[in-house]
Amino acid sequence: MPYDFKSNLNIKDDHLFIGDVDANKLAEEYKTPLYVIDEQKVRSNYQKLYNAFSSKYEDLHMCYAAKANTSLAVMKILEDEGSYIDAVSPGEIYTALLAGFTPDRIVFTGNNVTDEELLYAHQAGVMINLDSISALERLSKIEGTEGKEISIRVNPMVEAGHHEHCITGGPKSKFGIKEEEAVEVYQKAVELGFKPVGMHSHIGSEILESEPFMLAVETMMDIAGRVHKEAGIDFKFLDFGGGFGIPYEPTEDELDLEVFTTDIIKLFREKLEEHDLGSPAMYIEPGRFLVGNAEVLLTRVNTIKNSYRKFAGVDCGFGTLLRPTMYGSYHHIVVANNMNAEDVEEIDIAGNLCESGDLFARDRMMPELKEGDLLAILNAGAYAYSMASQYNSRPRPAEVMVNGDQVDVIRKREKYSDLFNGQQVPVRLLK
Ligand code: PLP
DSSP: OOOOTGGGSEEETTEEEETTEEHHHHHHHHOSSEEEEEHHHHHHHHHHHHHHHHTTOSSEEEEEEGGGOOOHHHHHHHHHHTOEEEEOSHHHHHHHHHTTOOGGGEEEOOSSOOHHHHHHHHHHTOEEEEOSHHHHHHHHTSTTOTTOEEEEEEEOSOOOOSSGGGBOSSTTOOSSEEGGGHHHHHHHHHHTTOEEEEEEOOOBSOBOSHHHHHHHHHHHHHHHHHHHHHHOOOOSEEEOOOOBOOOOSTTOOOOOHHHHHHHHHHHHHHHHHHTTOOOOEEEEOOSHHHHGGGEEEEEEEEEEEESSSEEEEESOOTTTOOHHHHHOOOOOEEETTOTTOOOOEEEEEEOSSSOTTOEEEEEEEESOOOTTOEEEESSOSSSSGGGOOOGGGOOOOEEEEEETTEEEEEEOOOOGGGGGTTOOOOGGGOO
8 A cells, every 4th residue: 555645744734743843833943954853753663663573572672773863862762762772883882871771782783893993892891793703803802802792793695675775685795794604603703702692684774575574584593593503502682683664655555563573473483493592582673663754854945946957946955864865765755834735746856065966856746836835854764864964064954853842952953163073274274
């Protein structure tokens, strides 16, 4: 069934509301571009996914993939909900600790990590999920790692994802160790003095059906079975990564959570039994599913241009929301001050950066747009602000959080002076 964006939005008197607040009022008060996240949506997304899995397998750790949205306020909400954290860098470990997550609730899955980063993660006391034999060997040289519990990331030969850049399993992927060397690597880990207790894989992002994820679970559990049998490893947890998708396009359907979790848990239980793996915890690492649809980006149309094509020019660009330019991603766009208007014409919605690829939509059917209209770019909660930059010397926008009728600024709008944070001019150039 196609996804009906409008019926899933809160519309009153032709205006878009976030929580109980009119998006147009937010834009007036806090200016545009403006990210607006709905606290209750984050909480309900978390509870929906957690309940769907944990009602079928109790020992579930949901590790929020912080990279999706690292705003401290968002991390705090997920801490409050009982989430764990999937951190991919020392910066994300630092952020998670600051948000109140205890080290035992953080799994660090770095890629091409330095010795200093390994030391930081070790000293922070978080679970380290190693991505290469090199990292395993280098971690063993750090004082105090003897007997340390670790996990290893394997690359099952399964690919999934909405874009080549998001496929993180399979023969072209830079992540994890080859599945055929898993037994050897776990044996090596034991020889180096570690206590391996976990296995991890993540095959890709924006998965909307059970099939690719089931294939990944099956493949990883067969690998875990071999490692258990041949290297004598008893797993405390098996971590299947994230990738749970949300509809971005009206042609897409929502992930059927009941079918998805029933399929996955049934397979998980069968494989535990087949390989005599006991009852380890199941870890999953959702990012997009928890925050993706909880946030919109408000941006004002400032220019209507009838050139060789018709353009609506807005007050932000790919420095604010990179996904359309980076992945060619579709983001649904609505007119927040004219929600009941019919779509009447195709138009390009263009950003304000000096790059011709700076487009939010090409040939998009929209209502007739006017200068001054307020557009809401939907599904802007995941891989959105966390990917923002200051390209073209444009300060990053503000972000507010709505909770019912309450509004709080969770990121201040940057000023021109913020463009120079950390910069210094050599004294010899000062006149
Ligand atoms: N875990 C790992 C290791 C990842 O690389 C990612 C995303 O790239 C995620 C979890 C989260 O993926 P998603 O936001 O699609 O759930």
